[in-house]
Amino acid sequence: MNKTRFYILLLSAGLMYLTGCPESQRKPPGPSPSSPPHEYHPQATDDPEAALWPFGWVPPKSVEDKSRWRGIIIHHSAIDSGNAADIDALHRQRGWDGIGYDFVIDNGKGGRDGTIEVGYRWKRQEKGAHCRPENCADNYWNEHTIGICLIGNLDKYSPTSSQWQSLQKLVRFLQERYQIPSKRIIGHRDVPGAKTTCPGRYVSLPRLRRDLSQGQ
Numbered sequence: 275m276n277k278t279r280f281y282i283l284l285l286s287a288g289l290m291y292l293t294g295c296p297e298s299q300r301k302p303p304g305p306s307p308s309s310p311p312h313e314y315h316p317q318a319t320d321d322p323e324a325a326l327w328p329f330g331w332v333p334p335k336s337v338e339d340k341s342r343w344r345g346i347i348i349h350h351s352a353i354d355s356g357n358a359a360d361i362d363a364l365h366r367q368r369g370w371d372g373i374g375y376d377f378v379i380d381n382g383k384g385g386r387d388g389t390i391e392v393g394y395r396w397k398r399q400e401k402g403a404h405c406r407p408e409n410c411a412d413n414y415w416n417e418h419t420i421g422i423c424l425i426g427n428l429d430k431y432s433p434t435s436s437q438w439q440s441l442q443k444l445v446r447f448l449q450e451r452y453q454i455p456s457k458r459i460i461g462h463r464d465v466p467g468a469k470t471t472c473p474g475r476y477v478s479l480p481r482l483r484r485d486l487s488q489g490q
C-alpha cells in the first residue's frame with residue numbers, strides 16, 4: 275500500500291467513525307480460527323437456481339437457512355470511493371473477521387459503477403457485522419438481517435443511477451428468495467437505538483419501496 279492510499283484509508287476510517295455506522299462496530303465478532311476471513315473460498319454450488327443469478331447470490335444449500343433472513347438493512351460507506359476489498363481491509367484493521375456487510379454496491383470510484391460485490395459472510399451464510407445498536411443485547415440485526423452497503427457519502431449526494439438499479443435488482447432477489455416484505459427493507463438509521471444518519475439523507479427508503487413496487 276502506498277503512502278497516499280494509507281492516509282486515505284486512515285481518513286476514511288475516521289470519517290466512518292464520525293458519520294458512518296459506529297455503533298455497529300462496537301462489538302466485533304470473535305475470530306474464527308479455522309477459516310481465515312480473507313480467503314473467500316467460493317464454493318461450487320449445489321443449487322441449480324444459482325445459474326439464474328449472478329455468481330455468489332445464491333448460497334450453497336448446505337449452509338442456507340431460508341427462514342433465517344427476516345429483513346434487509348441499507349447502509350452507505352460514508353466515504354466517496356472504495357470497494358468491498360477496501361472495506362474488508364478497514365474492518366480487519368479493526369480486528370474484525372472481515373467485511374461486515376453481505377453486499378457492497380460500487381459507485382464507479384473504486385469499482386465499476388453499479389457492480390454488486392458479494393461478501394464472504396453471505397457466501398458462508400455467517401452473521402453480519404453491520405448493525406448492532408447498544409441496546410441490542412442479542413445481536414438480532416446481524417443474525418437475521420442482510421446488510422447492503424452503497425459506496426459513497428450519501429449524506430452529501432445521491433447514489434448513482436446504476437447503484438440504484440443494482441440495489442433494486444438485488445433487493446428484489448432477496449425479497450423473493452427469503453419472503454421479505456417491503457416494510458422490512460429499512461435504512462440503518464431506522465433501527466431502534468441506532469444513532470446514525472446512515473444510509474445518508476439522500477437515500478429515501480419510501481422511494482426505494484415505491485420503485486420496487488413499480489418495477490422500475
Ligand SMILES: [Zn+2]
Binds near residue numbers: 473
Ligand atoms: Zn450503516
